[in-house]
Amino acid sequence: MDSAHTQYFMQLLSTHRSIRRYKPDPIDQTLIDTILEASIKGSSTSGNLTGFSMILTRDDERKARLYDMHEQQEMILQAPLVITFCADVNRTRRWLTLRGARDNFNNFEGFIVAAFDAMILSQSVALAFEAHGYGICYMGTTLDACIEIAEFLELPETVFPVTSLVVGVPDEEPVKRDRLPLRAYVHDETYQPPTDEELLDCYKDRDVQGWERYRSVGGEIIAEMERLGITNLAQYYTSELKYSPEQTLESSRDLWRLLVEKRFAAGAGEA
Protein backbone atom coordinates (compact mmCIF):
# COMPACT_ATOMS: atom_id res chain seq x y z
CA MET A 1 0.00 0.00 0.00
CA ASP A 2 1.54 3.35 -0.96
CA SER A 3 1.82 6.15 1.52
CA ALA A 4 -0.62 8.38 -0.43
CA HIS A 5 -3.25 5.70 0.08
CA THR A 6 -2.46 5.51 3.78
CA GLN A 7 -2.46 9.28 4.16
CA TYR A 8 -5.76 9.56 2.32
CA PHE A 9 -7.44 7.02 4.56
CA MET A 10 -6.09 8.59 7.76
CA GLN A 11 -7.30 11.97 6.52
CA LEU A 12 -10.73 10.54 5.78
CA LEU A 13 -10.96 9.30 9.35
CA SER A 14 -9.73 12.59 10.76
CA THR A 15 -12.34 14.61 8.84
CA HIS A 16 -15.20 12.16 9.44
CA ARG A 17 -17.92 13.96 11.42
CA SER A 18 -21.66 14.39 11.69
CA ILE A 19 -23.30 16.99 9.45
CA ARG A 20 -26.63 18.36 10.62
CA ARG A 21 -27.36 21.01 7.94
CA TYR A 22 -27.69 20.10 4.24
CA LYS A 23 -28.15 21.72 0.84
CA PRO A 24 -31.06 20.29 -1.17
CA ASP A 25 -28.85 19.13 -4.12
CA PRO A 26 -29.87 15.61 -5.17
CA ILE A 27 -27.34 12.75 -5.37
CA ASP A 28 -26.92 11.03 -8.70
CA GLN A 29 -28.51 7.55 -8.66
CA THR A 30 -25.54 5.93 -10.43
CA LEU A 31 -23.23 7.31 -7.75
CA ILE A 32 -25.51 6.01 -4.99
CA ASP A 33 -25.46 2.55 -6.58
CA THR A 34 -21.67 2.64 -7.02
CA ILE A 35 -21.11 3.67 -3.40
CA LEU A 36 -23.53 1.11 -1.97
CA GLU A 37 -22.09 -1.72 -4.06
CA ALA A 38 -18.50 -0.83 -3.16
CA SER A 39 -19.48 -0.56 0.52
CA ILE A 40 -21.11 -4.00 0.49
CA LYS A 41 -18.05 -5.52 -1.19
CA GLY A 42 -15.73 -3.63 1.19
CA SER A 43 -17.40 -4.63 4.45
CA SER A 44 -16.77 -7.70 6.55
CA THR A 45 -19.88 -9.78 7.20
CA SER A 46 -20.44 -12.78 9.42
CA GLY A 47 -20.24 -16.04 7.46
CA ASN A 48 -20.48 -13.97 4.27
CA LEU A 49 -24.23 -14.15 4.87
CA THR A 50 -24.63 -10.36 4.49
CA GLY A 51 -27.33 -10.03 7.14
CA PHE A 52 -28.45 -6.57 6.12
CA SER A 53 -30.73 -4.57 3.86
CA MET A 54 -30.83 -0.86 3.11
CA ILE A 55 -34.02 1.03 2.40
CA LEU A 56 -33.57 4.30 0.52
CA THR A 57 -36.01 7.15 1.11
CA ARG A 58 -35.86 10.05 -1.35
CA ASP A 59 -39.49 10.94 -1.88
CA ASP A 60 -40.23 14.24 -0.07
CA GLU A 61 -43.58 13.11 1.31
CA ARG A 62 -42.11 9.91 2.66
CA LYS A 63 -39.16 11.82 4.13
CA ALA A 64 -41.68 14.07 5.88
CA ARG A 65 -43.21 10.96 7.47
CA LEU A 66 -39.76 9.76 8.57
CA TYR A 67 -39.03 13.25 9.90
CA ASP A 68 -41.93 12.89 12.32
CA MET A 69 -40.76 9.43 13.39
CA HIS A 70 -37.19 10.69 13.92
CA GLU A 71 -38.23 13.32 16.47
CA GLN A 72 -38.44 16.01 13.80
CA GLN A 73 -34.73 16.28 13.16
CA GLU A 74 -34.61 18.93 10.41
CA MET A 75 -31.78 17.27 8.49
CA ILE A 76 -34.18 14.51 7.37
CA LEU A 77 -36.15 17.12 5.43
CA GLN A 78 -33.04 18.92 4.14
CA ALA A 79 -30.91 15.98 2.97
CA PRO A 80 -31.93 14.33 -0.32
CA LEU A 81 -31.33 10.79 0.91
CA VAL A 82 -32.16 8.79 4.03
CA ILE A 83 -30.89 5.22 4.25
CA THR A 84 -32.43 2.91 6.84
CA PHE A 85 -30.09 0.00 7.62
CA CYS A 86 -31.85 -3.17 8.67
CA ALA A 87 -30.68 -6.36 10.29
CA ASP A 88 -32.09 -8.80 7.76
CA VAL A 89 -32.00 -12.59 7.85
CA ASN A 90 -35.27 -12.92 5.95
CA ARG A 91 -33.49 -13.17 2.58
CA THR A 92 -31.01 -15.77 3.88
CA ARG A 93 -33.80 -17.83 5.45
CA ARG A 94 -35.79 -17.87 2.23
CA TRP A 95 -32.70 -19.06 0.35
CA LEU A 96 -32.13 -21.78 2.96
CA THR A 97 -35.72 -22.92 2.60
CA LEU A 98 -35.69 -22.84 -1.17
CA ARG A 99 -32.51 -24.94 -1.19
CA GLY A 100 -33.94 -27.53 1.20
CA ALA A 101 -31.74 -26.46 4.14
CA ARG A 102 -32.80 -26.15 7.78
CA ASP A 103 -34.24 -22.80 8.80
CA ASN A 104 -32.04 -20.80 11.17
CA PHE A 105 -31.13 -17.33 12.42
CA ASN A 106 -34.71 -16.50 13.43
CA ASN A 107 -33.43 -16.13 17.00
CA PHE A 108 -31.64 -13.67 19.22
CA GLU A 109 -28.14 -14.50 18.08
CA GLY A 110 -29.35 -14.19 14.50
CA PHE A 111 -30.50 -10.68 15.33
CA ILE A 112 -27.27 -9.62 17.04
CA VAL A 113 -25.10 -10.95 14.22
CA ALA A 114 -27.25 -9.32 11.54
CA ALA A 115 -27.38 -6.05 13.49
CA PHE A 116 -23.56 -6.03 13.66
CA ASP A 117 -23.37 -6.71 9.92
CA ALA A 118 -25.74 -3.81 9.26
CA MET A 119 -23.78 -1.44 11.52
CA ILE A 120 -20.44 -2.40 9.98
CA LEU A 121 -21.94 -1.75 6.54
CA SER A 122 -23.37 1.59 7.61
CA GLN A 123 -19.94 2.93 8.57
CA SER A 124 -18.48 1.82 5.22
CA VAL A 125 -21.33 3.61 3.46
CA ALA A 126 -20.75 6.70 5.61
CA LEU A 127 -17.04 6.82 4.79
CA ALA A 128 -17.65 6.14 1.09
CA PHE A 129 -20.10 9.04 0.82
CA GLU A 130 -17.66 11.26 2.70
CA ALA A 131 -14.88 10.24 0.32
CA HIS A 132 -17.10 11.65 -2.46
CA GLY A 133 -17.52 14.97 -0.62
CA TYR A 134 -20.95 14.28 0.90
CA GLY A 135 -21.89 14.65 4.54
CA ILE A 136 -23.70 12.15 6.73
CA CYS A 137 -25.38 11.88 10.10
CA TYR A 138 -26.56 8.74 11.88
CA MET A 139 -30.09 8.70 13.25
CA GLY A 140 -30.21 6.95 16.64
CA THR A 141 -33.92 7.75 16.69
CA THR A 142 -34.28 4.70 14.40
CA LEU A 143 -34.24 2.56 17.55
CA ASP A 144 -36.64 4.78 19.50
CA ALA A 145 -39.17 4.68 16.64
CA CYS A 146 -38.39 1.13 15.50
CA ILE A 147 -42.03 0.00 15.64
CA GLU A 148 -43.37 2.86 13.50
CA ILE A 149 -40.41 2.71 11.11
CA ALA A 150 -40.76 -1.05 10.64
CA GLU A 151 -44.42 -0.59 9.77
CA PHE A 152 -43.76 2.40 7.49
CA LEU A 153 -41.05 0.53 5.56
CA GLU A 154 -43.19 -2.63 5.47
CA LEU A 155 -40.46 -4.79 6.99
CA PRO A 156 -41.25 -8.51 6.94
CA GLU A 157 -40.42 -11.13 9.60
CA THR A 158 -36.75 -11.17 10.72
CA VAL A 159 -36.01 -7.73 9.30
CA PHE A 160 -35.37 -5.00 11.88
CA PRO A 161 -34.33 -1.33 11.51
CA VAL A 162 -31.07 -0.75 13.43
CA THR A 163 -29.86 2.65 12.25
CA SER A 164 -30.27 5.28 9.54
CA LEU A 165 -28.01 7.72 7.74
CA VAL A 166 -29.01 11.02 6.22
CA VAL A 167 -26.75 11.87 3.29
CA GLY A 168 -26.31 15.10 1.34
CA VAL A 169 -24.16 18.07 0.46
CA PRO A 170 -23.01 19.73 3.71
CA ASP A 171 -24.33 23.21 4.46
CA GLU A 172 -22.14 23.68 7.53
CA GLU A 173 -18.56 23.03 8.59
CA PRO A 174 -18.75 21.88 12.18
CA VAL A 175 -15.58 21.58 14.22
CA LYS A 176 -14.45 18.07 14.93
CA ARG A 177 -15.84 16.77 18.22
CA ASP A 178 -13.47 15.47 20.87
CA ARG A 179 -13.04 11.90 22.00
CA LEU A 180 -11.61 10.72 25.33
CA PRO A 181 -7.84 10.07 25.46
CA LEU A 182 -6.71 6.69 24.14
CA ARG A 183 -6.05 5.34 27.65
CA ALA A 184 -9.81 5.51 28.37
CA TYR A 185 -10.50 2.89 25.70
CA VAL A 186 -7.49 0.61 25.50
CA HIS A 187 -6.54 -2.09 27.98
CA ASP A 188 -3.40 -4.16 27.94
CA GLU A 189 -4.15 -7.91 28.03
CA THR A 190 -6.93 -7.67 30.66
CA TYR A 191 -9.51 -5.04 31.51
CA GLN A 192 -7.98 -2.54 33.93
CA PRO A 193 -10.65 -0.36 35.56
CA PRO A 194 -9.33 3.16 36.23
CA THR A 195 -9.52 4.68 39.68
CA ASP A 196 -12.17 7.38 40.14
CA GLU A 197 -9.46 10.03 39.79
CA GLU A 198 -8.09 8.45 36.61
CA LEU A 199 -11.58 8.16 35.17
CA LEU A 200 -12.48 11.79 35.91
CA ASP A 201 -9.15 12.82 34.43
CA CYS A 202 -10.14 11.09 31.16
CA TYR A 203 -13.36 13.16 31.12
CA LYS A 204 -11.61 16.39 32.17
CA ASP A 205 -11.71 18.09 28.75
CA ARG A 206 -15.06 16.58 27.77
CA ASP A 207 -16.63 17.94 30.97
CA VAL A 208 -15.65 21.45 29.92
CA GLN A 209 -15.97 21.33 26.11
CA GLY A 210 -19.19 19.29 25.96
CA TRP A 211 -20.83 21.49 28.59
CA GLU A 212 -19.80 24.64 26.75
CA ARG A 213 -21.05 23.23 23.44
CA TYR A 214 -24.53 22.51 24.79
CA ARG A 215 -24.65 25.82 26.67
CA SER A 216 -23.55 27.74 23.57
CA VAL A 217 -26.88 26.83 21.92
CA GLY A 218 -28.21 29.39 24.42
CA GLY A 219 -31.78 30.56 25.03
CA GLU A 220 -34.33 27.92 25.86
CA ILE A 221 -31.90 25.12 26.61
CA ILE A 222 -30.15 27.13 29.35
CA ALA A 223 -33.50 28.02 30.92
CA GLU A 224 -34.50 24.33 30.79
CA MET A 225 -31.18 23.26 32.35
CA GLU A 226 -31.71 25.74 35.16
CA ARG A 227 -35.30 24.62 35.68
CA LEU A 228 -34.09 21.01 36.02
CA GLY A 229 -31.14 21.94 38.28
CA ILE A 230 -28.56 20.60 35.81
CA THR A 231 -25.07 21.81 36.73
CA ASN A 232 -22.76 19.64 34.60
CA LEU A 233 -22.53 17.64 31.36
CA ALA A 234 -23.08 14.25 32.99
CA GLN A 235 -26.33 15.46 34.57
CA TYR A 236 -27.43 16.86 31.22
CA TYR A 237 -26.84 13.50 29.48
CA THR A 238 -29.36 11.62 31.62
CA SER A 239 -31.82 14.48 32.03
CA GLU A 240 -35.11 14.58 30.16
CA LEU A 241 -33.36 16.91 27.68
CA LYS A 242 -31.13 14.11 26.36
CA TYR A 243 -31.26 10.41 27.37
CA SER A 244 -33.54 10.06 30.37
CA PRO A 245 -33.79 6.65 32.07
CA GLU A 246 -37.57 6.71 31.49
CA GLN A 247 -37.14 7.29 27.78
CA THR A 248 -34.43 4.65 27.29
CA LEU A 249 -36.55 2.13 29.23
CA GLU A 250 -39.55 2.91 27.05
CA SER A 251 -37.44 2.46 23.90
CA SER A 252 -36.05 -0.78 25.33
CA ARG A 253 -39.59 -2.09 25.74
CA ASP A 254 -40.45 -1.13 22.15
CA LEU A 255 -37.27 -2.76 20.85
CA TRP A 256 -38.13 -5.95 22.67
CA ARG A 257 -41.73 -5.85 21.44
CA LEU A 258 -40.54 -5.53 17.86
CA LEU A 259 -37.88 -8.24 18.31
CA VAL A 260 -40.63 -10.60 19.45
CA GLU A 261 -42.98 -9.53 16.65
CA LYS A 262 -40.28 -9.96 14.00
CA ARG A 263 -39.35 -13.43 15.35
CA PHE A 264 -35.90 -12.40 16.55
CA ALA A 265 -36.38 -13.10 20.28
CA ALA A 266 -36.09 -16.92 20.37
CA GLY A 267 -33.47 -18.13 22.83
CA ALA A 268 -33.19 -14.84 24.67
CA GLY A 269 -33.90 -15.03 28.38
CA GLU A 270 -33.63 -18.83 28.40
CA ALA A 271 -31.03 -20.15 30.84
Ligand SMILES: Cc1cc2nc3c(=O)[nH]c(=O)nc-3n(C[C@H](O)[C@H](O)[C@H](O)COP(=O)(O)O)c2cc1C
Ligand atom coordinates in the same frame (compact mmCIF):
# COMPACT_ATOMS: atom_id res chain seq x y z
C1 LIG B 1 -25.74 5.05 16.13
C2 LIG B 1 -25.66 6.57 16.14
C3 LIG B 1 -26.81 7.30 16.28
C4 LIG B 1 -26.78 8.70 16.23
N1 LIG B 1 -27.95 9.39 16.28
C5 LIG B 1 -27.93 10.75 16.12
C6 LIG B 1 -29.16 11.47 16.04
O1 LIG B 1 -30.25 10.91 16.12
N2 LIG B 1 -29.08 12.81 15.88
C7 LIG B 1 -27.89 13.47 15.78
O2 LIG B 1 -27.89 14.70 15.63
N3 LIG B 1 -26.71 12.81 15.83
C8 LIG B 1 -26.71 11.47 15.99
N4 LIG B 1 -25.53 10.75 16.00
C9 LIG B 1 -24.26 11.46 15.83
C10 LIG B 1 -23.47 11.53 17.13
O3 LIG B 1 -24.07 12.49 17.97
C11 LIG B 1 -22.03 11.89 16.77
O4 LIG B 1 -21.47 10.85 16.01
C12 LIG B 1 -21.18 12.15 18.01
O5 LIG B 1 -21.66 13.25 18.72
C13 LIG B 1 -19.74 12.41 17.63
O6 LIG B 1 -19.65 13.50 16.72
P1 LIG B 1 -19.03 13.36 15.28
O7 LIG B 1 -19.80 12.30 14.53
O8 LIG B 1 -19.19 14.71 14.64
O9 LIG B 1 -17.59 12.98 15.47
C14 LIG B 1 -25.54 9.37 16.08
C15 LIG B 1 -24.37 8.61 15.96
C16 LIG B 1 -24.43 7.23 15.97
C17 LIG B 1 -23.15 6.42 15.78
